[in-house]
Amino acid sequence: MARIELNNLAHRYAPGGEYALQPMQHVWEDGGAYALLGPSGCGKTTLLNIISGLVQPSEGQVLFDGVDVTHRSTEERNIGQVFQFPVVYDTMTVFQNLAFPLRNRKMAEDYVNRRVRQVAEMLSLTDVLDRRARNLTADAKQKISLGRGLVREDVSAVLFDEPLTVIDPHLKWQLRRKLREVHEQLNLTLVYVTHDQTEALTFADKVVVMLAGQVLQVGTPQELFERPAHTFVGYFIGSPGMNFMPCELSGNEALVDGERIAIDPATAAAASQNGGSLQLGIRPELVRLATEGESGLLLKVDQVEDLGEHQLVTGHFGSHQFHVRLDESEKINSDGLRLVFPVEHTLLYADEHLVGAGGAKHG
Amino acid sequence: MDKREYQWAWLMVLPVLVLVAFSAVIPLMTVVNYSLQDILGRSAFFVGAEWFEETLNNSRLQAALMRQFAFSFTILAIQIPLGIGIALLMPKRGWQASAVLILITMPLLVPWNVVGSMWQIFTRGDIGLAGFIIRELGYDYNITANAVDAWVTIIIMDIWHWTPLVALLCYSGLRSIPEAYFQAARIDRASKWATFRYIQLPKLTNVLVIAVLLRFMHSFMIYAEPFVLTGGGPGSSTTFLSQSLATMAIAQQDLGPSAAFSITYFLIILAVSYVFYVTIMNMQKEKAAQQGAGGAE
Amino acid sequence: MSLVLEGVSRSVEGVPYLDNINLVCERGEFNVLLGLTRAGKTTLMRVMAGLEPLNAGRVLEDGVDVSKVSVRKRSLGMVYQQFINYPAMSVYENIASPLRLERLPKADIDRRVRDEAARLGIDHLLDRLPSELSGGQQQRCAMARALVRDAKLILLDEPLVNLDYKLREGLRSELRALFADRDTVVVYATTEPEEALILGGKTAVLHEGRLLQHGPTAEVYRNPVNTTVTQVFADPPMNLMQARIEDGQFYVDGREGIELPPHLSHLATGHYTLGLRPHHLFASDRGQGSVSLVGEVEVAEVAGSVTYIHLDVNHRDWVVLERGVHTVHPGARFEVHFHRRHLYVFDQQDRLVASPDSELGQ
Incomplete structure (x- = not known):
């Protein structure tokens, strides 16, 4: 678990080019659920990639619990990530999928066993632990992706990149509920990228609304609804x-x-x-x-x-x-x-x- | 749907049917015809399965068949892993990727008999670079006298010529794996080996089946390269099936037995390919089943 | 023209996709096909277009059997989920393409292309290529192409599903006007009840290949014939509970009897399923003899202007719709109140026997 600081962070893909991300200064509290919300091209994915370590920012720093991780690789940042489409190890069982990050870290087998069952229980995956991952539905696969992040007790943050895109509309609320539950139980720092207001407002304690590489407002769902700080936020949140x-x-x-x-x-x-x-x-x-x-x-x-x-x-x-x-x-x-x-x-x-x-x- | 439309559709396929009839069916029938008759000049009489019995009991042909299987399985055992390995090492993007792709494709562009000549010269003890160097190193290398030397050389030649095909297939298969899988593997701290074993290899399965099928059929019919390189020697140590067949049909004019032999040869390839085909179809069925029943929408 | 489906069935390798569908679509009417994913909407549209062979039944256009007529000989426009345009043609050429196939005079084509583009609000983009447009503009272009030739039948298969919700909002509110004065049969497939309500016209509710209900959209919404329709044609779905009715009272969850409201007073003794719409459940006591139940919060979904609170009420998944943005924590105790006059009732054969809006069964 970690507090994430974005210190004078900005990004340009080409030196001297236009800012993909305008300079920003933010602190995301440890254990908070944050959503990055905006239309496509607003820079939310770039920001997520900077936090995950996939993109090196051209200016400023990323700090996890006060430690500068700007130049650290993804694996050194100790994060979990859930992608737009399910990323599971097809040939492994659900159990092996969840155990994979622990076994790679050479954890004792009885600990692995205990921990995997604990996480599976939390995500309602216990019944399918022995099934091959590839035969499961998209929402179960997304839970496996999430589980592979949660299974590490020391994970700094879990990042989500539009994780409900492939989920049947009528099943989305169940996964949203799982995400909320996980957040309330584990008190993890979570960062969630989406262009959908329902996703963002349901998931997050604080929503970061972005437009054209700029953060327009960081606020609770209620603040965004009742006191939008910018006309775009007023337009983007709410239907109509x-x-x-x-x-x-x-x-x-x-x-x-x-x-x-x-x-x-x-x-x-x-x-x-x-x-x-x-x-x-x-x-x-x-x-x-x-x-x-x-x-x-x-x-x-x-x-x-x-x-x-x-x-x-x-x-x-x-x-x-x-x-x-x-x-x-x-x-x-x-x-x-x-x-x-x-x-x-x-x-x-x-x-x-x-x-x-x-x-x-x-x- | 519209029945008349279907009839039109058949008409469109007709030229292809005619073409196939002339290019494949009629020659094949001729061969079947020959395989059942004894042809002496203008007279011909029916011999039934005699030619088949003769060819199947022919110890030279049996030896060639064993050699053929040994050759095909050896090159498969080497080329498939090697092709995967090369594909894994190839750069993913940028000019380096293009450069490597062009370099690797080169051997595929060389005509088959030219490959044989190239290697024949290359391995000559007097003027060939490889042959000369190996002899300088103290090994008495001679593909015209030593059966093992000839075998090894033919296998290396085939690897040089055809591994690029396997590598290209695998490369395209690897490129189609979404980047997110590799990122997930890094986050999970999967080792290079684990990434290969649990992500790349499973996603390559389909491509590999195609590669194996192509390479098997190809190698089982190999003719020009060893013929040019060793002429099937020393002795008959590198005489493969197609060369035996050519000798029988063209040099000895044993039309009946060679026709029977051709058909047997054809059936073996057909049978093995069928096994591969069924494997592919089963894998695809399994895939379809995974995607859930009923794709009405 | 009118489009009539008579006993249409379609199955592939023993898997039924459509099961004995009877449907009449009149010209000048907006026909919505509503159903969850895999309900058979796309298959039904393909049948209407003549793209899908039938196992049984007929398709009639103006009384003429067209079941065996090729799609190329029909007058048809179609819009898909994906934004399908010719990538190498400008927007103008894309819209003009069906007219060029009909070999219309140039001036005619030009006029109709510009008219259609203006109606869809893309007349300023005619020189662009599809790849230079936003998703919403690309779909407008695809729609203009489908509409421009004044086909007898226009099929739209979830055309808005791949748009961001803001673009969807914009285009959705224009749709009704766009089709209002056209002399064609318009069929529009969607999974979203809200879209059906906005578009109006008639709605056919499909589920697992069967047609459950067909009628004026508002009527279907107000009087769903069975509980399956309440789950398909309501987002979030209607909240259901089992109850026993006896002596002018109803019994739920082992509680004491509650007096029946007037619209249910005719119901005979027996077991029933009661239904309540999510917006007829209130977080606070509204008086007037309201009834309360206690549940546990599963999750609160905030959809901008409203909050959907998912509850576990005696092991039933219920949803409460609250206006505005509310934060409720999972696991919290939550009391819901409802007015008895809002109750829907279904009998044991799963038929609607009473609804707040009608005098059924009287």
Whole structure:
């Protein structure tokens, strides 16, 4: 188990070329579950490869528990890794697969036996220990890959590279549960790369959202949902993403196409000092319908999608498209909806960055 | 589906059928015809299985057959491991990989009888580089007089000529193994040997079966190289089946026995190839079974 | 045109892929084939296209048996999971290719290619090669190619499955409009219930090669005929429990009898399966005589806007859907509440006998 420090880390594939990873400074706590989330090409895989030792960063250091491992090879870093597709030793049994890393390290056979059974128990592989690995399903194979990392008690960290890609959609939650359980039981440092928000938010204590080689936000799933630090995070997390509308500031109110929306005074004050081009952001599930007698902004409704569990309304304020997510039971007036923007959920963004607490720029 | 479409499809295959008929079926039938008759000038009469009995009881041919098996299994035993070894040592990428690939492919580009001449000159005691050096080292090397020398030389020549094929096949097989396997092996601290034994070798199995099959058929029919190099000698120590056959059919004009012999020869190759074929199919079936029943989607 | 499948069966080497499928798809309608992986959706589409021979049954187009007509003689457009385009042709040429085969006048082709590209939002990319496009754009190009020739039948086989979820979101919401005013039979295969609901039209639920239910999408969703449909057409699947009904009360998990809600009052004494949708389970007591059960948290899946909490409730895998992002630890005790009016009931022959939305069996 290890605490991972990325010290002024940056990477360029060619000297003097563009940064594949912008300079960054992060500490990932021992025993934490971290997810690197972003669209393809955002640099998350490069970062994982730097941590695993497959890629040498062009600048900065990687520290495991304070020890500089930047120039150490993958095998010297004592990590485990689960790949996008199952990597198992086909000709070996499940037991032999799990025992392999221990036997290669010349552990005593009775210890190997004990430890393998312990890990197999944890991953629900006990029943198949004597089966050949190649005859198993993809999810069992992925558990074997994971098991080969976990079987070493001193493993520094386990890295995951989109490990659920080949898993049947209806079985994914079971593997996600296994991963959570493993994390809660063993308190290991885990790093998980994915482009899928559900994977990241389900797996991780802290999600690292990346775009174009840059870390935009490191936060808990709740923080990413409620207070996205960057408009991209707001867009990328949530289905559909956050609503954004360009606005101007007038006292403690935002002006959107002449309509006034109340803003938290502290945020408004910070925004007026900050300057920059302003946008108002609010989640489709955090706006609410005005109750009778309450005044609200009128949303022109373009489309209502009944998704069983909820209804998704697509409409517009002036020229700005706007989504609202409502309960299945809400009656929707197809002419328009009166909406209330709760102050605590109405956020301001200056030049794409969140204004106010927690909105400090990363970079 | 559309029946008429299938009939059209058969029509498209017709030229190939005609071609195969002329190139393989008709000559083969001629041979079968000869093998059952005694042909003297213009007259021919039916002899039944007589020629087959004669060839099967011919001790010279029996000896040649044993020699042939010994040769094929020897070169397989050497070329397959050697080919794997070379493939493992070949660089994986960059200009070095291209360079090595070109170098290694060279022997495959040399025509078979030229290979024989090259080695014939190469191993001559007077002007051949190898022959001269070995003699200088004090060994009385002479492939025209010493059967062991001749044998060893032919085997080395065949290894030189054909191991590259095995190496190329294995190389492509090795290249198709995803990098993640090697990374996983490093993380598990697998030794070089364990990596080979548990990752590379299992992933090479299919390729190896093909290599073995090709090399067996090839080597079992070897003719030009030893014929040019040793002429089958000294004595008949390097006279393989195809050379015996050629002698019988062309030099002695024993058309009936040589036809019977050809068919026997053909059946042996067919039988051994069939065994290999069944092995491959079984392996593929096992594979398909692994991928789970019902691939409807 | 209309496409009718009559008693279609298909098996390969004794393995049945399709078992006696009867299905009518009308023109101008969106037909969704919904099923888990390996339900037979792709095989059924191949049958519709004429790519797959039948062991039994017929395929009729406008009343004409086309079971034996080659795919090349049919009017058909198809979009696959993979982004299949001609790699050496520009987007323009890709979209134009089916029209060129029909030898249409140049001006006609140009107009239709540009129209179709505009509808799919790729008109600014016409000069690019497919390899220079993002996944979403590549799939738009493949769709434009399938749509441009106004084929009588358009088949889409999980076209969005290989896209990142953000791209999927974008394209998905456009699909309905894209097919709205076309005079063709559109068949769309998917594993995702949400896609079926967004696309609307009619849904056919397939499972293990059999057609379980076919009808207007919302109707199938609200009144699933059996428990298998509730597992296929709901993500996460409906939560089920065994119960006994007697004297106007129902008994679950050895608890005291609970009074039946009005929509279940007609049910006779006996054993039933009760179903509850994940969003009808609440983490807090909502009053109004709600019922509570206790489970243990297995995992909380956070899907951006909602959290799926997987529970073990008396050895049943249940899922609770909560809005927003919630962190719950595996192993924690979790109390769920539900309203009796949300209950679905299936009898012992696994037929729906009561649902919150209908007056079944009255």
